[in-house]
Amino acid sequence: MNSASCAAKISTQPFSLNPTSPASHDRPLVSPKPASLFLGSTRKLRLSSSSKLNLHRRSGTVVAVSDVVKQKKSKSTHSLLITKEEGLELYEDMILGRAFEDMCAQMYYRGKMFGFVHLYNGQEAVSTGFIKLLKQQDSVVSTYRDHVHALSKGVPARAVMSELFGKTTGCCRGQGGSMHMFSREHNLLGGFAFIGEGIPVATGAAFTSKYKREVLKEADCDHVTLAFFGDGTCNNGQFFECLNMAALWKLRIVFVVENNLWAIGMSHLRATSDPQIYKKGPAFGMPGIHVDGMDVLKVREVAKEAIGRARRGEGPTLVECETYRFRGHSLADPDELRDPAEKAHYAARDPITALKKYLIENSLASEADLKAIDKKIDEVVEDAVEFADESPVPSQSQLLENVFADPKGFGIGPDGRYRCEDPKFTEGTAHV
Amino acid sequence: MAAIFQGVGAAAALSSSPSNSFDSKKFVSSPLRKGASFAVVRSDGRVNLNPKGRRAQQLISNAVATKSDSAAASSSSKPGHELLLFEALQEGLEEEMERDLRVCVMGEDVGHYGGSYKVTKGLAKKFGDLRVLDTPIAENSFSGMGIGAAMTGLRPVVEGMNMGFLLLAFNQISNNCGMLHYTSGGQFTIPIVIRGPGGVGRQLGAEHSQRLESYFQSIPGIQMVACSTPYNAKGLMKAAIRSENPVILFEHVLLYNLKERIPDEDYICNLEEAEMVRPGEHVTILTYSRMRYHVMQAAKTLVNKGYDPEVIDIRSLKPFDLYTIGNSVKKTHRVLIVEECMRTGGIGASLIAAITENFNDYLDAPIMCLSSQDVPTPYAGTLEEVTVVQPAQIVTAVEQLCQ
Numbered sequence: 001m002n003s004a005s006c007a008a009k010i011s012t013q014p015f016s017l018n019p020t021s022p023a024s025h026d027r028p029l030v031s032p033k034p035a036s037l038f039l040g041s042t043r044k045l046r047l048s049s050s051s052k053l054n055l056h057r058r059s060g061t062v063v064a065v066s067d068v069v070k071q072k073k074s075k076s077t078h079s080l081l082i083t084k085e086e087g088l089e090l091y092e093d094m095i096l097g098r099a100f101e102d103m104c105a106q107m108y109y110r111g112k113m114f115g116f117v118h119l120y121n122g123q124e125a126v127s128t129g130f131i132k133l134l135k136q137q138d139s140v141v142s143t144y145r146d147h148v149h150a151l152s153k154g155v156p157a158r159a160v161m162s163e164l165f166g167k168t169t170g171c172c173r174g175q176g177g178s179m180h181m182f183s184r185e186h187n188l189l190g191g192f193a194f195i196g197e198g199i200p201v202a203t204g205a206a207f208t209s210k211y212k213r214e215v216l217k218e219a220d221c222d223h224v225t226l227a228f229f230g231d232g233t234c235n236n237g238q239f240f241e242c243l244n245m246a247a248l249w250k251l252r253i254v255f256v257v258e259n260n261l262w263a264i265g266m267s268h269l270r271a272t273s274d275p276q277i278y279k280k281g282p283a284f285g286m287p288g289i290h291v292d293g294m295d296v297l298k299v300r301e302v303a304k305e306a307i308g309r310a311r312r313g314e315g316p317t318l319v320e321c322e323t324y325r326f327r328g329h330s331l332a333d334p335d336e337l338r339d340p341a342e343k344a345h346y347a348a349r350d351p352i353t354a355l356k357k358y359l360i361e362n363s364l365a366s367e368a369d370l371k372a373i374d375k376k377i378d379e380v381v382e383d384a385v386e387f388a389d390e391s392p393v394p395s396q397s398q399l400l401e402n403v404f405a406d407p408k409g410f411g412i413g414p415d416g417r418y419r420c421e422d423p424k425f426t427e428g429t430a431h432v
Numbered sequence: 433m434a435a436i437f438q439g440v441g442a443a444a445a446l447s448s449s450p451s452n453s454f455d456s457k458k459f460v461s462s463p464l465r466k467g468a469s470f471a472v473v474r475s476d477g478r479v480n481l482n483p484k485g486r487r488a489q490q491l492i493s494n495a496v497a498t499k500s501d502s503a504a505a506s507s508s509s510k511p512g513h514e515l516l517l518f519e520a521l522q523e524g525l526e527e528e529m530e531r532d533l534r535v536c537v538m539g540e541d542v543g544h545y546g547g548s549y550k551v552t553k554g555l556a557k558k559f560g561d562l563r564v565l566d567t568p569i570a571e572n573s574f575s576g577m578g579i580g581a582a583m584t585g586l587r588p589v590v591e592g593m594n595m596g597f598l599l600l601a602f603n604q605i606s607n608n609c610g611m612l613h614y615t616s617g618g619q620f621t622i623p624i625v626i627r628g629p630g631g632v633g634r635q636l637g638a639e640h641s642q643r644l645e646s647y648f649q650s651i652p653g654i655q656m657v658a659c660s661t662p663y664n665a666k667g668l669m670k671a672a673i674r675s676e677n678p679v680i681l682f683e684h685v686l687l688y689n690l691k692e693r694i695p696d697e698d699y700i701c702n703l704e705e706a707e708m709v710r711p712g713e714h715v716t717i718l719t720y721s722r723m724r725y726h727v728m729q730a731a732k733t734l735v736n737k738g739y740d741p742e743v744i745d746i747r748s749l750k751p752f753d754l755y756t757i758g759n760s761v762k763k764t765h766r767v768l769i770v771e772e773c774m775r776t777g778g779i780g781a782s783l784i785a786a787i788t789e790n791f792n793d794y795l796d797a798p799i800m801c802l803s804s805q806d807v808p809t810p811y812a813g814t815l816e817e818v819t820v821v822q823p824a825q826i827v828t829a830v831e832q833l834c835q
Contacts, residue, residue: 139584173617182616189583190616197603200573204580211586214562216533241573248568402618405676409655411704411751414758414790418704419751 080362081297087355087364088373090296093132094124094352095377097148100157101327103381104147104164108331112389113164116193117178120148122294122326125351126258127152129299130226133307139187139225141202144179145258145325146191149228154186161384167391174394175402195229195263196236199255202227203242206251206316224310225253232263234277243284246316254306255281257320258293264329265337281318293321294349297358324349399428512695518688520662521551524669525589527698529559532587535673538565538578539591539628548593549629549688575601575626579608582624587673595630595682596642609678610653625672627681631722631772632820634686638808641816645682645749646778656749657703658682658721662692664747667701675703682749684722706753712742715830716760718783719770720746723821727770730826739830749779752786761787765796766833770821775803800829 082090101119108117120127123145131140131152142149150160155171163170164178171183172191180191189205192198205225212221233239234257246253257277261268269275281288287309291302299321306317324346328335359365400420404410407420410432424430515523529535537543537552543566546553556564567574571592578588592598598605609622632641645656655677659665665683672679701707709724710731719727724745731741742760746752761767767787769780780801787799802821809819 141580171617172615172619175617176615180615182612182619184616184619189580189620190612192607194603194607197576197607200576200604201580201583201608203573204577204582205584206580207577208581208584208586211536211562211581215536215560237570238573238576241568241570242577244568245570245573245577402614403653404655405613405618405621405623408704409653409675409677409751411748412753412755414754416755 080364081301082364084364087359088369089132090128090300091352091355091359091365091370092373092377093128093152094296094355095373096151096157096380097124097127098352099377099381100147100151100160100384103161103385105327105331107161107164107385113166113178115177115179116144116330116332117164118145118330119327120145120325122346122350123258123260123323124148125296125299125355126228126256126293126321126323129296130228130254130256130303130307133300133303134224134226137187137223139189139202139205139223141189141198141205141225141227142181142191143195143198143229143233144191144193145230146179146181146188150181150183150186150188150191153183153188155181155183155188157380157384158387159183161381161388162391165388165391166393167388168394168398169387169391173398173402175398189225195233196238199227199229199233199238199242202253203246203251206246206253207249209252210249222311222313223252224307225251226256226307227253228256228258230263231257231259231261231268231277232266232271233257234259234280235272240280240284243280243286243316243318247285250313250315252310252313253316254303254310255316255318257318258323259320260323260325261342262325262329262338264333267337276320278318278320284318286316286318288318288320290320290322293323294346294351294354296351296355326350396428397426400425400430400432512693514691514693515662516688517659517662517665517683517690517692518550520666520692520694521659521669521683522553522555524666525552525673526555526558528670528673529555529563532673534585535587535589536563536565536581537589537591538567538574538581540567540569540593542566542591547591549683549685551683551688552591571597571600572602572604576604576608578624578626579604579612579622582622582678583612583620587623587625589625589627589673592626592628594640594642594685595628595644596639598626598628598644599642599647601626602647605648605654605680606651610651612653614653621676622678623673623676624678625669625675625681626678627669627672627683629683629685629688631682631684631686632804632809632816635811635813635816636685636809637811641809643773643778643804645680646773648680649750649779649782654678654680654750655703656680656682657747658684658749660684660687660721660724660745660747662690663694664701664707664745666694667699668703668747670698671700671703674700679703682721686722687725701747704748704751704753706756707745707747708742708756709745710741710743712740712764714740714764714834715742715766715768716757716764717741717743717768717770717826717830718746718757719743720749720779721772723770723772726821726823727826730823730830733823733827734830737827737831739834741830746783752783754786754790757783757787758791761791762794765794767795767799768826768829768833769799769801769803770826770829771801771803772820773803774806775801776806778803797833800833802826802829 097120101121104117104119107113127148140149140153147160151157159171163172163174163176166174168174171181176182176191179193182188182190189201190198202225209221209223212218259277278288278290289302292298302319306319309317356370408418410419413419419425419430419432422430541548542552543556543561543564552564575590578590581588609624612620613622630642630644648656657668657679659668668681672681717727727743731743734741742764744756744760769783771778771780773779780803784799784801802825805819807819810816
């Protein structure tokens with residue numbers, strides 16, 4: 001690779017463009033020159049293929065997914081990883097995620113939504129690969145990049161789009177916005193603006209699962225929680241504190257790191273002393289797995305393992321998905337720091353293209369099948385926009401609702417009545 | 433100091449005749465009401481019931497007068513039991529944990545150690561290690577864990593070993609605890625109780641002597657209450673646990689060993705109401721937590737000097753009970769706030785704003801506020817003493833106010 005003399009180039013191009021081996025999508029990464037200008041890890045990010053770890057050792061195991069897939073394939077070279085139905089389900093979910101996010105961008109530039117909007121383009125394999133394995137009662141906790149997690153979990157596109165438009169029909173009545181998608185029905189516990197702050201919440205949900213089983217005696221309660229977060233979050237205290245607690249109490253949780261190499265403009269290598277995040281799992285007593293996050297089938301295989309482990313009560317897992325966001329951090333990010341070559345590299349590994357290729361090559365679906373899905377999703381997204389457009393904006397009467405679950409929390413006014421009993425309260429104009 | 437506290441407690445517990453005077457909106461509140469129409473604590477320690485001549489009028493109820501709780505009024509038939517404040521908190525917690533299996537405790541050393549102030553003593557043995565969870569030292573994360581558990585159906589009580597440690601949990605308390613119900617459009621409730629001891633102790637040093645009520649008061653979506661007697665400690669603990677809102681319960685390091693006789697029957701204290709400690713005519717003194725005792729001590733001196741202060745323990749730090757406070761202001765026309773918060777941006781500052789906004793016409797003099805000095809609490813005892821408000825200052829202030 002270019003032995004660039006300029007520090008900026010070094011820090012932003014920590015990988016090689018050598019073609020990857022066909023069986024795995026390991027990203028061979030060459031360590032940058034340890035120039036004094038480079039303030040990042042000088043460690044190689046190449047996965048040592050000499051990790052001859054036994055797949056069945058469960059605790060403290062660091063597993064390279066190429067081993068997982070290789071093992072499975074060698075057992076039955078002719079069986080496929082998915083059925084036709086599963087394949088189409090995965091494809092549809094990823095297309096929904098992509099189409100929805102593209103529409104968000106359009107709507108944003110047309111002034112239908114405002115603020116900070118973070119799009120998920122390119123990372124669909126992680127959301128689809130994991131969330132499609134969950135039951136309705138399982139919980140998902142996300143970050144501000146949560147639209148697609150919400151869609152994968154089952155929140156209707158209409159509800160998400162309305163929320164983005166700030167309408168009352170949004171999943172949070174228009175009160176949350178892009179970064180705060182919640183759904184009680186689908187057990188989506190947010191949507192958090194500050195990185196890391198969702199991880200303890202996810203740990204709490206997993207704690208409830210254990211509590212229900214052991215204290216409330218709901219013997220069949222095996223609800224699993226997935227916590228999604230990025231590479232930047234993995235340097236945050238809450239991440240480590242929760243890894244500790246989850247492993248300590250064997251909580252039913254999977255920590256899914258969506259490592260897209262960038263925290264806004266901060267390269268993962270410039271921020272992290274040891275950039276191999278999956279290795280941090282065993283430090284806390286849980287397996288750490290690294291998987292190619294651009295390949296939905298690989299993600300799904302690892303997810304099955306991790307979720308299964310959690311469901312059986314064997315404890316948490318840390319899964320690092322190597323992925324990439326095709327767009328900037330948010331719609332306000334000019335995305336000037338990332339090297340076009342890096343972007344091109346990952347664009348060539350578009351998870352949707354990869355799955356499409358797999359489905360067709362293995363005769364699981366025809367072009368026509370897939371086109372039909374494309375069309376269907378286009379209609380779903382168009383319908384979502386129409387619905388959101390036509391939905392009403394919240395009136396002022398909504399202002400004071402939902403601040404407290406029990407509105408007596410606003411207190412007693414000078415006239416002796418509770419503030420919430422004031423008729424103006426329901427108009428949203430009461431003095432609270 | 434303990435003797436004085438016990439003295440005040442004993443006086444407060446005196447009850448000879450049932451009275452409906454102080455009945456609050458729905459619930460039984462101060463023990464003072466159960467007994468004599470009023471009791472004046474004299475400087476010589478004697479308690480004078482019904483001093484002749486000075487005050488002929490009946491005591492007003494401190495909140496909306498509704499149906500009286502006759503069961504509580506005839507409590508002279510139930511002698512109650514005596515206990516210390518930390519035991520009252522423990523009793524409240526234990527009763528709620530028995531009543532509802534979803535109630536659980538999380539915090540450092542709450543389980544096997546029994547709590548650093550013994551509030552959770554014995555609970556782990558009784559309810560198990562999962563219901564009384566010993567957490568690692570990770571306030572932000574275990575507070576967040578409590579919030580996640582609350583969202584998914586449990587009713588956790590999170591203990592900060594010292595309130596000051598909860599500064600580390602500010603992220604979770606502000607963003608998630610306070611705001612999540614709203615940002616989720618009302619989908620998730622957070623019936624969590626966050627509690628712990630705060631305030632200036634005895635030479636604990638600056639970092640262990642913090643008053644977090646001023647930092648938390650702006651967070652939308654939370655309620656804050658401060659307990660000051662065994663009676664209201666148990667009542668507020670139970671009410672907080674039963675509330676669907678997130679409640680922060682402030683205890684005080686120096687008040688855990690207060691003794692009082694409390695009823696045997698189940699009772700709670702209304703989270704939004706203030707407590708009338710001593711009715712009076714000349715001046716309204718608003719206070720809470722430990723300063724209540726400094727105020728009552730000053731009250732003894734003031735009564736001797738011929739003043740008749742009305743003392744209200746505001747109890748609800750957020751929201752303020754403007755009805756009780758307002759009625760008092762309308763009666764006395766003079767307000768003195770005595771608090772342990774810092775002068776800048778404290779509860780007193782907010783209270784002054786609220787009173788001025790609502791009752792300015794009723795004031796005969798500017799509101800006085802005695803707060804702690806804007807100084808990190810020094811270790812040296814002599815200096816520490818001067819950072820908090822002492823009874824002598826309260827006496828002087830009242831004299832000034834009533835000129």
